[in-house]
Amino acid sequence: MSEHILLTLAKKRPFSASPSMPADAYFDQALGRWLVAGGFYVDGYQTGPTTKKCDQETGEDQKGE
């Protein structure tokens, strides 16, 4: 039997359990935010075109569990 067409059409990429981040980034439980040495890791607004989830497409709806 041939491979299912959804598998044939799937894009393959190296698996990464977590996104690439600055070495000093850490999550502050009390604030509920990521911090880096200079302040907040995510601050203000996105500028310029970006894609979903830091270019790691895992589907929406938190499916990449």
Place this chain on the structure above:
Amino acid sequence: MNPEVIILAGLYDFAVDLVVAELSAIGTSYVRLNREQLSDYQLCLDPISSVLTIRSNSVDFVVTSDHLKAVWFRQPVFLRNTPSEALSLSEQLSRSQWSAFQRALTVFDEAAWMNHPQATYLAECKPYQLMIARRCGFSVPKTLAGNDAGQFRAKFLDAVVIKSLDTVLLREGDNCLFTYTTISSSDALTEANTSAAPLFVQQLLDHKTDLRVTVVGDRIFAVKILVHGAGIEGDWRVASRDSLTYVDVSLNPRTEAACIDLARQLHLPFAAIDLVETPNGVFFIEVNPTGEWGWLNTSERRIDSAIANWLSRPVTHRNSPHA
């Protein structure tokens, strides 16, 4: 402290940081729990009295129905179990039981939920979405779901859109596989390459431009997604980042009303709706109950602020998801 908002999120769900900043700015107290870190806390829920205590070295919260205004539930509603390698007993136990614990917070049924897991579960079903969207007045592409290649070829004589019925995110060793929407000839669909698993086959909508409509309560943020300034055939997510632009658009009143009605009928205060504009009108493609929006947030398009304000609504607005 008695928080007014509980956020159930993921550790790397960076868009949540934006909403947390907004909640701080408007003086709404909150607690954020990431599913990857739940075992770092001492959590105890009294389901009869609806009281949750959350303790760690850095936090000490008591969540009560009296103070809680809203729960922001950004979690998968069912496990897909595609880890590629066997999980240890401890990992299996942790995944299933923490997931159940988060669902147990539905005991806070007087709080407003964005979105309630029960609503998200049903709204995740793409065929159900299409049926409801049609009822709301949307045009929808002709669609078949299943593994019957003969019927696919009989209904669609030329090019078709092939999609998975649910997100395909698979692991194979050190790699992962993800499927995008693909255009193909219906002749490519055979018994041999479809019978093992169902899929979605849809009418191809030519000369389309993608629209993303983010609904937050009664607020709508609509953008047109362009690649090098024009619409794109196929899945825009395969285009390079530098080629993409997101342009604010005003929807026609009928489409806007249909978006609000869809979110309302699916009981989703938050909904990320994908539409396409074609020479034959606007078509509904799908709705993402826990969709991503951080990639669209700008100083003029404050989705973060809209979510924070919805979560902070006065108690009198409880149980009125679209107020």
